[in-house]
Amino acid sequence: MSKKDYNVEVIDLNNDKSKKGRKKKINGPSSKKKGDKKINVEKVDIKKKKNNNKKRNRRDEDFVNDIEPNISNKSRNVQFAVVMYFFLALFIALCIYFCYFLVFKSDDFINSPYNARLEKLAENIIRGDIVDKNGVVLASSSSDNVRSYPYSNMYAHAIGYDSNGMSGVELDGNFYMLRSHAFFLERIKNDLMNVKNKGDTVVTTLDHNLQEVAYDNMEYDGAVVAIEPKTGKILVMTAKPDFNPNTISDNYKKLSQGETSVLLNRATQGLYAPGSTFKILTALEYLQENPNAAQSTFDCKGKLTVDNYTIRCYHGEVHGHQTFMEAFGNSCNIAFSEIGLGLNKNGFTQMCNQLLFNKKLPTRLSNTSTSQFKIDDSTKDTLMMQTAIGQGETLVTPIHMCMIASAICNDGKLMEPYMLDSVTNYKGINVKTFNSKTIDSILTQAQADQIEEYMRYVVTDGTATGLNGSNYTAYGKTGTAEFNDNKDEAHAWFVGYAKKDDKEIAIAVLQEKGGSGSKTAVPIAKAVFDKYFSEIDKSKE
Numbered sequence: 001m002s003k004k005d006y007n008v009e010v011i012d013l014n015n016d017k018s019k020k021g022r023k024k025k026i027n028g029p030s031s032k033k034k035g036d037k038k039i040n041v042e043k044v045d046i047k048k049k050k051n052n053n054k055k056r057n058r059r060d061e062d063f064v065n066d067i068e069p070n071i072s073n074k075s076r077n078v079q080f081a082v083v084m085y086f087f088l089a090l091f092i093a094l095c096i097y098f099c100y101f102l103v104f105k106s107d108d109f110i111n112s113p114y115n116a117r118l119e120k121l122a123e124n125i126i127r128g129d130i131v132d133k134n135g136v137v138l139a140s141s142s143s144d145n146v147r148s149y150p151y152s153n154m155y156a157h158a159i160g161y162d163s164n165g166m167s168g169v170e171l172d173g174n175f176y177m178l179r180s181h182a183f184f185l186e187r188i189k190n191d192l193m194n195v196k197n198k199g200d201t202v203v204t205t206l207d208h209n210l211q212e213v214a215y216d217n218m219e220y221d222g223a224v225v226a227i228e229p230k231t232g233k234i235l236v237m238t239a240k241p242d243f244n245p246n247t248i249s250d251n252y253k254k255l256s257q258g259e260t261s262v263l264l265n266r267a268t269q270g271l272y273a274p275g276s277t278f279k280i281l282t283a284l285e286y287l288q289e290n291p292n293a294a295q296s297t298f299d300c301k302g303k304l305t306v307d308n309y310t311i312r313c314y315h316g317e318v319h320g321h322q323t324f325m326e327a328f329g330n331s332c333n334i335a336f337s338e339i340g341l342g343l344n345k346n347g348f349t350q351m352c353n354q355l356l357f358n359k360k361l362p363t364r365l366s367n368t369s370t371s372q373f374k375i376d377d378s379t380k381d382t383l384m385m386q387t388a389i390g391q392g393e394t395l396v397t398p399i400h401m402c403m404i405a406s407a408i409c410n411d412g413k414l415m416e417p418y419m420l421d422s423v424t425n426y427k428g429i430n431v432k433t434f435n436s437k438t439i440d441s442i443l444t445q446a447q448a449d450q451i452e453e454y455m456r457y458v459v460t461d462g463t464a465t466g467l468n469g470s471n472y473t474a475y476g477k478t479g480t481a482e483f484n485d486n487k488d489e490a491h492a493w494f495v496g497y498a499k500k501d502d503k504e505i506a507i508a509v510l511q512e513k514g515g516s517g518s519k520t521a522v523p524i525a526k527a528v529f530d531k532y533f534s535e536i537d538k539s540k541e
């Protein structure tokens with residue numbers, strides 16, 4: 001205030017009339033300067049006038065001291081309000097994020113392999129077991145925490161390993177196996193005696209009986225995935241080449257640098273040309289664009305040449321005159337190349353995107369690759385022909401094809417695939433259950449019903465008759481996918497499902513360089529289906 005001038009109106013304390021609230025100007029020391037800032041104080045009501053100089057001086061002093069707070073009360077109030085509301089908003093935002101983190105993110109964070117606190121937990125606990133849906137132990141730890149995998153290579157990718165960065169269920173269920181819900185008195189006793197508590201058990205959705213059948217029947221590298229369509233539970237997940245997780249620490253460098261990418265889980269991360277299994281998608285789009293598709297007919301002369309590019313039917317077969325359903329059942333490349341040439345490119349892309357191409361697959365698994373489907377307005381005819389029969393630039397993972405089969409089986413509704421079923425304490429008392437989750441209807445029920453008819457025809461009259469005549473009803477599509485210029489080398493595929501009463505199972509089988517899908521992939525699907533339904537029959541006896 002010393003250098004700032006002021007000009008205020010105050011009550012003239014010397015004037016008798018001030019009683020009625022009259023005002024007088026008091027000028028500051030340099031009030032005559034131009035541009036002085038004027039600060040006005042409105043009415044000041046003083047009820048008593050006193051001529052006592054001492055008192056008057058004191059009152060003047062008090063008044064001047066009061067001026068500063070009063071002058072900007074309003075603007076300061078606004079400032080205070082702004083600051084207060086800012087911090088209040090910040091506080092509320094923090095509370096919301098904290099709740100969100102607690103509910104949705106904390107487990108992810110705690111379960112992260114980068115979380116150093118988990119290592120601390122691991123020091124004080126014997127890592128819990130991993131078991132299949134019936135309690136068959138797939139991984140366990142000794143009292144000095146040496147991990148062992150009784151089925152060694154069979155679950156190399158599905159169960160994974162708990163060292164070298166972890167993988168599979170060992171990674172996804174890590175957090176649960178490092179906590180103990182043993183009886184609390186037992187835990188207290190252990191703590192007092194400095195004995196490690198036994199961690200909780202992760203119960204998977206895997207079915208050891210089916211896994212064994214799938215694994216033993218795989219003659220080639222590749223993958224088998226089976227899912228329960230109504231729940232999304234993964235029953236089987238095998239991949240070859242494999243490795244022994246019991247010795248992973250000693251061999252990790254060699255395994256991770258090898259040319260065969262043995263550590264890669266081909267079921268979820270392997271990207272393959274879908275071959276003729278992709279005709280499921282081409283057929284769905286064709287049916288969508290042509291309500292009278294069932295009446296369409298095609299003439300197959302064994303080969304079709306467009307722009308100097310020739311497509312042939314498998315093994316030089318000539319299918320002759322066929323309906324659309326027959327062409328699907330025969331897996332006729334000529335009919336489907338012709339269909340591909342007439343499809344709406346945007347519509348086809350939309351259909352494939354709806355069926356989960358070009359996006360992260362909705363699963364609860366840590367590592368899945370994204371399937372790829374690429375066509376646009378500029379795509380040439382020759383590529384359209386190849387795309388329609390599952391060649392060209394399209395790439396899929398086996399689990400993705402299994403999810404498509406699963407959704408068709410489940411009236412178009414896709415359930416989120418998952419492998420962690422529940423957590424129990426080491427004595428089998430339930431601690432936590434993971435529920436099924438509906439992702440979306442990726443097809444309408446009408447679409448699912450329609451394509452199911454075609455997939456049934458493949459089993460009764462087409463390329464998958466190996467599945468016919470069982471005591472369950474099977475549906476599917478075979479594939480023989482070329483992946484290089486050597487026409488004799490092709491990947492064998494089968495994608496489909498089987499039903500009996502209210503029990504269903506969907507499957508995708510891929511055998512690298514396995515040749516014909518009918519000969520190499522269908523028998524594996526049959527072995528798994530047979531086992532699945534015989535187990536159910538056995539449990540009913």
Ligand SMILES: [Zn+2]
Nearest residue numbers: 300313319332
């Ligand atoms: Zn043909």
